[in-house]
Amino acid sequence: MTQTVDINDLLERLSVFNNQFSHIKRVILDKQKLNSSTVNLISIIGNETMTLKQITEISELDKSTISRQINGLVKEGLVIRETGKDKRFSFFELSEHAKMMYRQYQEDFKDYFDHTLKGWTEEEKHMFSVLVGRANYSMSNALDKQIK
Incomplete structure (x- = not known):
């Protein structure tokens, strides 16, 4: 027998999950003395050397x-x-300090999720990963279709 899902209940659970995820992200950012825009730029640049145009x-x-x-x-x-040969262009790369801070930020997030998922079986973790991936894919497709 197929169970029906109350979409309002699902949306409420997603909202609570999002709020909790956002809260722990703020806690970890505060611990590292970072903000979300800094982490976003650090993750974009990564180990690359990039122009402002590429980052944008x-x-x-x-x-x-x-x-x-x-x-x-x-x-x-x-x-x-670093200014390029053509003075109109600058190139940007992360300092070692930024890389270290970002690694620590990622490690703190990993530790948090390891603790959160403690007691879950590997099968449950895998299923969660698959379902989150599927939800992301579906939302991306729905968004693409709404834009067109």
């Missing part, structure tokens, strides 16, 4: 916002700016 395209934010944020990270010593 990936972030899908406007150039002035990215420029302001990158300049702040340069002042903090998290991003290294």
Whole structure:
């Protein structure tokens, strides 16, 4: 017999999950003395050397916002700016300190989820991963169709 799912109940559970996820993210960011825009830029740049245009395209934010944020990270010593041969272009890469901070941020998140999923079987963890992936895929497809 097929069970029916109350969409309102599902939306409520997703909302609670999102709030809890956002809260732990803020706690971890505060612990690392980071903010979400810094983590976003660090994750975009990663181990690459990138131009402002490349960072802007990936972030899908406007150039002035990215420029302001990158300049702040340069002042903090998290991003290294190098001027190219053509003086109109600068290249950006992460400092070792930024890489270390990001690794610690990721490790803290991993520890949190290891603790959260303690007591789950490997099968349950796998099923959760599959369902989250499927939900992300479905939402992405639905969003693409609504935009067109």
